[in-house]
Structures are given as structure tokens and as C-alpha cells.
Amino acid sequence: MDTRAGATTPPAAAAVALVVVVAFGCAPSARLSARPRAAAVLDPYLLVLGTAQDGGLPHAACTCPRCDAARLDPRRRRRIASVAIIVPGTGHRFLVDATPDLREQLDLLPALGRPVTGAVDRAPVDGILLTHAHAGHYLGLAFFGFEAVHTSRLPVHATPRMAAFLRANAPWSRLVSREEIVLDEMPAGLTFTLDAGVRVTPFTVPHRDEDSDTVGFMIAGPRHSIVYVPDTDTWATWSVAALETLAACDTALIDGTFFAAGELPGRDVRAIGHPLMVETMDRLGEDVRAGRLRVLFTHLNHSNHALDPDGPERRAIRERGFDLAKEGQRLPL
Ligand SMILES: [Zn+2]
Numbered sequence: 001m002d003t004r005a006g007a008t009t010p011p012a013a014a015a016v017a018l019v020v021v022v023a024f025g026c027a028p029s030a031r032l033s034a035r036p037r038a039a040a041v042l043d044p045y046l047l048v049l050g051t052a053q054d055g056g057l058p059h060a061a062c063t064c065p066r067c068d069a070a071r072l073d074p075r076r077r078r079r080i081a082s083v084a085i086i087v088p089g090t091g092h093r094f095l096v097d098a099t100p101d102l103r104e105q106l107d108l109l110p111a112l113g114r115p116v117t118g119a120v121d122r123a124p125v126d127g128i129l130l131t132h133a134h135a136g137h138y139l140g141l142a143f144f145g146f147e148a149v150h151t152s153r154l155p156v157h158a159t160p161r162m163a164a165f166l167r168a169n170a171p172w173s174r175l176v177s178r179e180e181i182v183l184d185e186m187p188a189g190l191t192f193t194l195d196a197g198v199r200v201t202p203f204t205v206p207h208r209d210e211d212s213d214t215v216g217f218m219i220a221g222p223r224h225s226i227v228y229v230p231d232t233d234t235w236a237t238w239s240v241a242a243l244e245t246l247a248a249c250d251t252a253l254i255d256g257t258f259f260a261a262g263e264l265p266g267r268d269v270r271a272i273g274h275p276l277m278v279e280t281m282d283r284l285g286e287d288v289r290a291g292r293l294r295v296l297f298t299h300l301n302h303s304n305h306a307l308d309p310d311g312p313e314r315r316a317i318r319e320r321g322f323d324l325a326k327e328g329q330r331l332p333l
């Protein structure tokens, strides 16, 4: 039997079915939002899957008060930074980065009418875009290998240097040789069509580039353009081209690793890199106040005081018109 939604169902009924699936197949917070119009429901959107720095929250092996609070209260936990690009019109789902929290993050994806098989879905996503080769951003690729999902020719979009790294180093090279993944090289600065109505432009951002270079993404849909940069060095090191890309978007999910200098006792966070939240708010505050730009912080380190729900740092962020990205949050494209 052909199980494709459109094969045996009239187009109008299929559209209604898709609306129902989209409305109820999403994360709880999204479900509570106002009932969207049918046209908007079929538009692509970004779904936030995680907002923590590579070590997660609670951070691996850390017993600081913030990490212990997250162990006791699940509402304070944050999965490692990632977003999905969801395209209800085609039923496709894409990941931006493959984190060590990938197993749980796959469970956050809306079903979009995919048939329930009662077994491992060997094609749980339709593609993956990678920012760079640091632990929190690509280790989850391992779950697509023979030991777990065992995908077949899953497209992985990576810069030429990132692709070369995966091709040359085990265990990633085995994913390539077994054709569990297929590397699609995306040069920085070149726009490509990811799916119907969704165009993606990777752009180079400065970062500690030991094994790969690092990119952010401009993700453009029919209504909105969103920049996603979870990991970067300070604003002063950004190229003109990268700044111009940021200026062209209306929503930005930006590296919020640290709130302010002096956050890590005994270490200078400026030496570690990352734009401080306070600096980002100074730099982009005028665009935010004028309503030209919406900024959501992601990739928060466990040391970041903005993680405290009732703290003055969180309040200051809100008062300046900025916010933290939240798991389950949908951002229309
Ligand atoms: Zn990172």
C-alpha cells in the first residue's frame, strides 16, 4: 500500500490533515501559541532544539550551583545549541548541527504526517547543516552510523574544510564510506536552495578553527530571514561581509556564551573569545529598539548569569528588548 499522504487523499483533505499534524505534532510551548491561519501553518519555520554551550546544562561533571539547580529542576536544563528547519509544505525536517543531545532532539521534531512504523526510522531527518567541528556541534553525527540509526545517504551540508575533516578521520570517515551520510560541500558565501521556499547562505565567522572553519547561516524563507550563529569570536573580529549578512536579517540567534567579563573566576572570558551579551546589546540595541531586528541569545555557558530565571541579568536582557532562545520555540521563516 502506498502510505504517502497525497497518494490516496484529495489535496484539500491532505492539507487539512497536515494542518492538524503541524498543530499537534510540536513541542508543548508551541502548542500553546495562538491558532495560526492555514496559510501560515504551511510556511517553513525554525524550531529551537537546544540553547546551551557544548558542555550542556547541567554541564558535564560540574557541580556549580547553577548546574546542580538544573539537575534538581528539569525546567532549568538546556540541551546543546541546535535548531531544526521545518518545512510543512514538503514534510521535510533539517537539523542545524548534530549535538551530543541528538537522541532527545530528534524526539522534539514534529511528525509532519510521517508514517508511524513501530521501528527505527532510518530517515529521521532530510539533511544536516554543520557549523563547525567542535564537540557540541557535530558529535551527534555518530548516531546516524551503523551502531544506531544507520541512515542511507543522508545529506550533510558542510564547508569544504569541514567535509575534508569528516572524510579523513574515523569514525566519521566510516559514515561516508558506508554511505550512511553523503557530504554536500557548501562554500561560504554561496546561497543554495535547501528545500521549497527555504534558501540558505553559509557565511564565515571567526572562531578557534582547529579542525574546520566555522560558519553561521542566513536562512531565508518566504516571510523572514534568520541568522543563526551559535559560536563565534568577538564582534571586533567579524569581517565586513559577515556584518553585512547580519544586517540583512530580521531575526538573529546569536552566540550568548557569556554575559559579561569576569564571569569565570580566575579566567578572562575575553581571552576565550565570544561576543559578550552586554556588548551585543550595545552593538545591536538601536536596531532592536527600532523594531528592525529581533535578537535571541543561544549557546549559553553554565557560568552565564542570564541563566538564573529571576536574576538581574535576565531582567536587563528583557528590558533592552532582547531575549534568550527557548527549546520548542518556533520562529517563522
Ligand atoms: Zn560551541
Ligand SMILES: [Zn+2]
Binding pocket: 059, 062, 063, 064, 065, 066, 067, 068, 302, 303
Ligand atoms: Zn556548572
Ligand SMILES: [Zn+2]
Binding pocket: 132, 134, 207, 231
Ligand atoms: Zn566552537
